[in-house]
Structures are given as C-alpha cells and as structure tokens.
Amino acid sequence: MIALALLSGVMLSSALMVVRSLNLVHSVLWLAVTLISTAGIFVILGAPFLAGIQLMLYTGGIITLMLFGVMLTGKQTGIEIPNTSDGQLAGAGAALAFLAPTLYAIWSVDDFGPALGPVDAKVLGTAFLGPHLIAFEALSVLLLAAMIGAIVLVRRKDP
Amino acid sequence: MSPVVHALVIGIPLVTFLMGGAAVATWWERRFAGRMQTRFGPNRVGPAGLLQPVADALKMMQKEDIVPRDADRTLFNLAPLFPPFLVIASAAVIPFAATVGTDGAFEATGAVAALDIGILWVMSLAGLMVFPVWIAGWAANNKYTLLSGMRMVAQGISYEIPMIMTAMVPVIFAGSLSLSDIVAYQDANGWNALSLSPSALVGAVAALVFFLASLAEANRIPFDIPEAESELIAGVMVEYTGIKFGIFMLAEYLHTIVASALTAVLFFGGPSGPGPEFLGIAWMLGKTGALFVLIYWIRWSLYRLRSDQLMDLCWRVLVPLSLFLVMAAAVLVAGGFA
Structure with a gap:
C-alpha cells in the first residue's frame, strides 16, 4: 500500500511536470518517468508481464520515437518551439470535471469482485x-x- | 530465505564480480589487443600490469570535474548514473549456477531474482539503455555528442527488434519466459544453438542474429557508430571528465559481460553442461568468458560499419530473418520436432 501510494505520487507529479515543464525535451523525459511508474503499479497489482511490456513498448519504444520527433522538428530549422499552452485554467477545470465523476464511480462500488488471479x-x-x-x-x-x-x-x- | 536476504546473499557477490570483472577486463582488453598487434600493452603497474585498472580509477577520480557552461546541468550530471544501474539490474535474472531439484531433475539457480518474466525484464531494461546515453548527448549541448546520441537511439531501437525476436526462439522452444526454465529445457534437450535435434538449426541462426544484435546494443565494433572516434571524437562522452567518463566506460564493459552471459544462457545452455551440477557455475563462467573473448577478438579485428550500412543490415537482413526464425521455431514446436 505504501509502495502504491509512493508510485502514484511519483506518477501524478511527473505527469504534472509533463504539462508544466517549459522545455520540450524535459517534458518527454518526465513522460518517461510517468510511464515507468505505471509499470511499477502493474507489478504491485500482480501483472508483471504487463509491466514488462509497458517498459518495453511505451518507455522503450514510444518515448524514443517522441525524442526523434522532438529532435527532427526542433533545433534543425532554428525555430524554438514554445512548450506552453493556452487556457490552462479551463484545462484544469475540464480535468477536474472529468475526475469528479470518475472518483464518484470508483467510490460507489463496494465490492470489485474476486481478482482474476495473476495476469x-x-x-x-x-x-x-x-x-x-x-x-x-x-x-x-x-x-x-x-x-x-x-x-x-x-x-x-x-x- | 526471504527474498530480500536471498537477493543480498547472491546480489552482493554478483555485483562485486561484475564490477571486478569489468575492471580486470579493461586491463585484459589492452593486453589482448597488444598481443594481437605485436606490442606489449600495459605491463608496468603491478605483476604483468594487473594493477593498471586501480591506477586508472585513481587517476580518473582525481581529475577535475567539468560541466560545460551551456549544458543542461541536472540532466548532464544525472545521465552517467543510469547505464551501470540498468545493466546490473538486468543481470539480476540471469541464472549463474545449477543444482539438483527436489524431484532429482536439473535446476538452474543462482539468479538474484528468478522472475517468471526473466527475458522480458532483460529486454525491457535493454530498451531503456538508449535513454541515459541520449540524455548525455543532448544535455552536453555539443554537436558531436548530439549526433552520437541520435545515432545511439536509431541504432538502439533498430537492433532491439531482431534482438527481442530472436530471444523469443528459446522462449518458444522452452514454452516459458523464465531464464531458469530455458536453461532446464536445454539441459534436457540439448543446447539451443548446438545439438543434434533439427531445432538446433533454427537455434544456431537465431544465436548468431542475437549475438550480432547484442553487439550493436553494447556498441561494440563493428557496430560502434555512436562513438566512432574518427568521426565523433568519443561520442556522447566528449564533454565528460574524470569519474563520470569512467562510469560510462565501466558501463560499456559491464554491458559486454552481461550480453555474453545472456547469449550463453539463451543459446548455449548457460550453467548446464556435462558433469555434475556443481560444475554449473564453472560452465557458466566458461561460456560467458568465451563469448566475451570473441566480442573483443572481433573488436580488434574488424572495421566499423558506416551508419547507413548498419541500418541496411538491420532492416533488410536481420529483421526479416528474425521474423522468419520465430515462425520456423513455432512450426517446429507445433510439429513436434523440438
């Protein structure tokens, strides 16, 4: 439970850094941290295979491709790509509006039924x-x- | 034994062995290269120059630590920490010894953590290896390091595919992702790359492709494009000084040792071999050592490929070949030939 809380903390704060960071490359690397902590959560939930695939495909594959994308579009043409977004408050509001019903749905279930066993x-x-x-x-x-x-x-x- | 105690009891000797092995390897490689090129190599510090690695380490620790003015300071300092960590962590699932199980059957043991997803663990950590190298190249803010980092990423994600594919061949034969099961299967049915059964034909080609791909992952000649010194000085390590440079070098030797051990486990039976089970650790060391010597033999004999030749080899030869091998292995298993 402590490990789950720690990992969730890392995941949420790094996810926040993905959208808050002003440097595009830093954003991508924070996303890598987010994806790695997701793999950790899979391990805790008894799905080590999924964790391995998560590391291999998402962190190893997708992030690498993103780095390629950043490098190919970035400094080559001498254009600085701003890593800011408009309407941050509205975005946060929308996220909260989505979070509230999700949390309500999760908390309103008393019993999730038996676990399916190791995946x-x-x-x-x-x-x-x-x-x-x-x-x-x-x-x-x-x-x-x-x-x-x-x-x-x-x-x-x-x- | 609780998992934590088990991990400490096996893990501490393993890490000591890997670190010590990497240190000795730096001396051995230069002596070996010297012998191949009719010169001496380091032979002054200690008997036969054996204390040279100690002298080198002390020298590197004393050197000034420089961070370039325009570097991304945090990432620049963070990057060297990860390569040794990832390599040693991936060694945790490799079984280094053999024993007789409770039912009298052969059992491969000695892994720090005998995960059920063993091979997947190694492959996913190998996939992460490109990050610290790329980060180092980008953070140093130098065109040579950046070029080297980009080459590293391109090479890493390309050669990862044949590597994972061919690693699936022993997995299909043994019907398990666990490295211990793969070794036990080979003990019962002959080594994957070297036996009389028809599956050894597929196994041998797969072993060759896997070996080539792990050479590329470990940046050894003929695949050391990322640090081609005639073009890129020292690749991503250009701006690193002192012990940080040393850590990168250490990680390379560690990577080569672990790649040899992994090839031995997947295709050459690992700790399995003729004779009683307690010889398992000797077999494992012998096979790893032989592959390690082979890697350096190649390194000091061959030239380096060009970047486009490297990509050609991977995408036009190794990827289709490894896809074919996976299918062939599946057909062999389904037909009952393996």
Missing part, C-alpha cells in the same frame, strides 16, 4: 488468440492503417 503471458495470449481474436486483429488492422496513413501523408508528391 501472466499465458492467460493474455490465450485470451487474445481465443475469445478476443477478432477484436485483436481489428486493432492490428487499425494500427496498420494508421501507419500507411502516416506514410501517405509524408510522401513526396511525385514519386
């Missing part, structure tokens, strides 16, 4: 390739479509 690779694999096969494949097609879309968007006009 290991075998359970997940059987679920994905068994009952949820169609949803799983549909997601893959969606990602593929997004990827092709990105290629089409950046393609030179006359190949």
